[in-house]
Amino acid sequence: MGLETAIPTDAILTTQLDRIINWGRRSSLWPMPFATACCGIELMSTASSRYDLARFGAEVMRFSPRQSDLLLVAGRIAVKMMPVLQRIYMQMCEPKWVLSMGACASTGGMFDTYAVVQGVDQFLPVDVYVPGCPPRPEMLLEGIMAIQRIIDEENIPYDGDGKRLPLSIAVSPNYEPRPQPSEITIGAT
Amino acid sequence: MPQDTPTLDHPTLPLIKAAFEGVKFQATEFRRQTTLIVPADNAHAVLRHLRDDPACDYDFLADVVGIDYLGYPAGSPGRFAVVYLLVSYSHNRRLSVKVFLDPSIDTSGIEPDPALELDSVTDIWPGSEWPEREVYDMFGIRFRNHPDLRRILMWRDFPAHPLRKDYPLRGRGERETYRVVKRDST
Numbered sequence: 001m002g003l004e005t006a007i008p009t010d011a012i013l014t015t016q017l018d019r020i021i022n023w024g025r026r027s028s029l030w031p032m033p034f035a036t037a038c039c040g041i042e043l044m045s046t047a048s049s050r051y052d053l054a055r056f057g058a059e060v061m062r063f064s065p066r067q068s069d070l071l072l073v074a075g076r077i078a079v080k081m082m083p084v085l086q087r088i089y090m091q092m093c094e095p096k097w098v099l100s101m102g103a104c105a106s107t108g109g110m111f112d113t114y115a116v117v118q119g120v121d122q123f124l125p126v127d128v129y130v131p132g133c134p135p136r137p138e139m140l141l142e143g144i145m146a147i148q149r150i151i152d153e154e155n156i157p158y159d160g161d162g163k164r165l166p167l168s169i170a171v172s173p174n175y176e177p178r179p180q181p182s183e184i185t186i187g188a189t
Numbered sequence: 190m191p192q193d194t195p196t197l198d199h200p201t202l203p204l205i206k207a208a209f210e211g212v213k214f215q216a217t218e219f220r221r222q223t224t225l226i227v228p229a230d231n232a233h234a235v236l237r238h239l240r241d242d243p244a245c246d247y248d249f250l251a252d253v254v255g256i257d258y259l260g261y262p263a264g265s266p267g268r269f270a271v272v273y274l275l276v277s278y279s280h281n282r283r284l285s286v287k288v289f290l291d292p293s294i295d296t297s298g299i300e301p302d303p304a305l306e307l308d309s310v311t312d313i314w315p316g317s318e319w320p321e322r323e324v325y326d327m328f329g330i331r332f333r334n335h336p337d338l339r340r341i342l343m344w345r346d347f348p349a350h351p352l353r354k355d356y357p358l359r360g361r362g363e364r365e366t367y368r369v370v371k372r373d374s375t
Contacts (some may be wrong), residue, residue, distance in 0.1 A: 079364050080344045086370045114360025115343065115349050122365070125372045163373055 014023040018154065021081040025069075025095060027057040029144060032068035034085060034090065039077030039134040046137035059143055065091040070147065073124075074134075076104035077117045089124055098166075100126045102142060103133045127167040143171045165170050199223035201284055204244050209235060232288045233308035239275060239284070240313050247275035247284060249300040250310070253320035255328035259354035260275075267291045268326060271307060290330060296353055301331060304328040327352035 006186035007013065035043055047053045047061065067089045077085060089098065100120055103109035106129045108118035120126060130143040146169050150156060157165040195218035202216055205225065212235075215226040227235050232344035239247045251274040258265035267289030275284045309332035310317045321332045322341040329350035332338060340347065347363060349356050 079367060082367050086368075089370060113358055114349075114356075114363055117364055117367070123367050123369050125370075166372070 014116040020150050022154065026127065026148040028060075029056070029058040029070045029097070029147065030060045030062045030068045031070040031072045031099075031144075032063070032065050032088065033059055033061050033072050033074065034088065035072070035074040036077065036081065037102075037104060037134075039074035039105070042134040042137060043072060043074045043101065043140065046140045051137035051141065053141070053144070054143055056141065056148065066093060067090075068092060069096050070144070070182040071096065071098045072101055072118050073098065074101040075124075076109060076111050077120050078115050079117055080115070082117060082120075082123055085120065086124065095151075095164075098124060098128045099128045099130060099140075099143050099147070101130045101143070103131065104133055106131065109133060121166075125166040129168075131171065131173065139171060139173065143169075146171060190358050195219075197223065199282075199284065200280075201225075201239070201245050201282065204242065205235065205238070208238055208242070222283065222285065224272075224287050226287045226289065229288050229307060231289055232286070233310065233313075236273060236275075236286060237313050239286070245277065246279045247277045247282075248272070249276040249278060250314035250317050250320075251276050251283075253310075253317050253324055255324040255330055255352070257328060257352065257354045265289070268296075269305065269330060271324060271330060273310070296329070296355055297349070299329060299348060299350060302329065305330045305332055307331075308333050309338075311335055326350070329353065 033040065033043055045051060047059055053059045058070065065071075069092065071089055071092060073085065089096075093099050100106045104111060104116075105120050106126075108116050112118070116135075117123065121129075128143045128146050130139050147167070150167055150169075157167065159165055195262075197216055197218055198335040199216070199218075202223070202225065202279065202302060203216075206214060209231065212231050213228060217224045217226070225235075239245045254272050254274070256270040256272065258268055258270065269290045269292070271288045271290065273286040276282075277284075288307060290305050290307070292302050294300060294302050296302075307330060309321055311321065311332075312334065318336065319341060321335055322338060324330050325332060325335075325338055326342050327350055338344070349361065349363075351360070
């Protein structure tokens with residue numbers, strides 16, 4: 001958008017093949033929402049018009065793992081749910097990314113019990129951890145943009161055999177919580 | 190206003206007492222909610238009578254729940270209890286029926302314990318199938334003649350009954366031992 005007006009209609013644009021592939025990949029991260037708890041509600045909010053995930057090209061929620069390349073684990077995962085999550089992960093095609101959204105998916109959160117997985121990264125390779133309970137939509141966008149930056153800058157880490165390693169990025173909070181309780185501002189200038 | 194003094198004037202109690210002479214019943218009351226305590230051997234017959242007798246007519250089984258009384262401060266007549274919450278629509282009454290059970294073997298495992306068995310009431314109220322599966326899953330109390338007694342919440346190979354009080358809240362490592370999927374294991 002905007003590019004076609006900047007260059008003449010009969011012009012040729014030259015670029016590196018890698019660049020244009022990475023541009024395409026980062027601009028069309030299709031998420032597979034694995035929403036099992038309240039993080040899923042925040043995920044819906046992120047996708048809808050106020051926060052508008054579509055601005056980052058990631059608005060096409062694909063409920064088929066074979067059509068998606070970003071697994072959003074949003075919510076607590078019980079051990080009984082693990083085979084489902086792992087199967088969905090394995091069905092996704094490379095290049096694929098995993099975003100662990102919220103305290104429960106990343107650490108088990110407050111559900112420190114016998115049935116809940118204490119962090120999906122024990123059993124899945126996780127690329128980005130988004131903290132929060134649940135994270136604000138801005139935080140989720142920050143996490144998706146972290147993946148986009150990595151794709152764009154070709155900073156994907158590989159091991160000695162050429163296999164991609166998990167990114168292991170933890171997003172830090174991008175807003176300052178106001179001191180609580182805050183003053184009532186109704187009627188103030 | 191709820192009365193605090195137990196009156197034990199639930200209309201069903203004399204009917205049950207008359208129908209089952211020689212059986213030792215107990216009853217408690219808390220805020221006008223009456224609980225009838227029945228010996229385990231008579232539980233199925235009493236429950237059938239409570240549904241079939243037109244004067245009782247408890248046509249709805251609201252729930253079947255289990256209780257573990259291990260370490261209960263006030264003491265308890267038995268380690269485990271199974272509670273049947275009955276509702277009669279025609280008489281607009283509620284009654285809890287409680288059965289106490291004591292284990293005969295160590296309760297930390299999942300070995301079948303012949304002392305922790307009750308007759309299933311699925312032949313009386315078919316809706317009790319899933320609540321009984323839950324009691325079995327969580328407490329290891331088995332129900333005889335149940336059509337499909339499998340775990341309902343925990344996975345099949347779970348090595349314990351987690352709502353027993355001697356089971357640790359964080360489990361015995363079940364949540365840590367699962368297969369790991371790597372990036373190239375597709």
